[in-house]
Amino acid sequence: MAHTRAGSAVWYAVSTVKPTALPPFQSVFDDHAHAVLTFLTGAVGSSEAEDCFQETMLSALRAYPRLGDASNLRGWLFTIARRKAIDAHRARARRPTPVADPDPGSALDTHPSTEEGLWDGVRGLPSKQRKAVVLRFAGDRSYPEIAAAMSTTQDSARQSVHEGLKKLRRELR
């Protein structure tokens, strides 16, 4: 529970540790699949979330051996997920025009990006929602932990994450 009082420190800590060996992709999948799917369900809706999820994980797997730094795998996955969500929204806007497969090259990040992608959107959120979303998805904190870190109730923490995701989803439209 050492991190619960230092919400934003979680985020800075993960981006400053030295490069680490890449773990087997299976453990990356096990650790983050649920969060990625939850994010995508919020971003594109449940009917398109699975396709986006599959595209995200396949792009990630394709690029994985070239990823230089394993210190922020979650941030890297979320960057890819956000791009897949944007692709899905563009595809929906262009329908019924047939849509080409997204160019895998453009969707791949060989370095975890903290300057663009998903976190731009997150930075734009009101402070309470931003903190809650970052703790939930970058820090992988449980709702009781988020509530403790933000000196609030679990319900309120849950509400902030929910509102934050809703706002991100609207912004993507």
Added chain:
Amino acid sequence: MNIDAALTDRFVERAGARGLVDVAVTSMDSPIGTLLLMATPKGLVRIAFEDENRDDVLGEVAEQLSPRILEAPRRLDPVRRELDRYFAGRLRDFEVPIDWSLTREFARKVLRRTSKIPYGSVASYKDVAVGVGTPGGARAVGNALGSNPIPVVVPCHRVVLTGGAIGGYGGGLPRKRWLLALEGR
């Protein structure tokens, strides 16, 4: 938290169809404990006994071969079937292809030689040393066998001391005794 198993299955299937699974992993029960099995598109590359730490084994393979490692049980079905038949006493010679990538030079030579020792017979460390052209290298042969990444299928349990004493085994002597007994020794 886990996601729907069907979703994971579809991912593994698509990843496989696109050639993105460099190493497939699964585990199976056996009379000598749970075995961790790993295969590349070239063949069976690693078998680990349950006393080895699973994360350590996967981590080493990730570093030495590729981190694109996924649980893909179906890819290992042929291996599992042969092992089941072997443990039931109904298979003498393994036919699944072997990927020797995790072995180097001398060890590979020793292990290839060892895989030619027939079911139910044994050879001494010295025999194997002579067989690979280094008659004085019985101890080095022992080390090479100890590093066998594919025990059971590459039958290092068939190598014993001159005179018949059992010698050593990376997976522990009880397993070596069990395997030799299975083969009628």
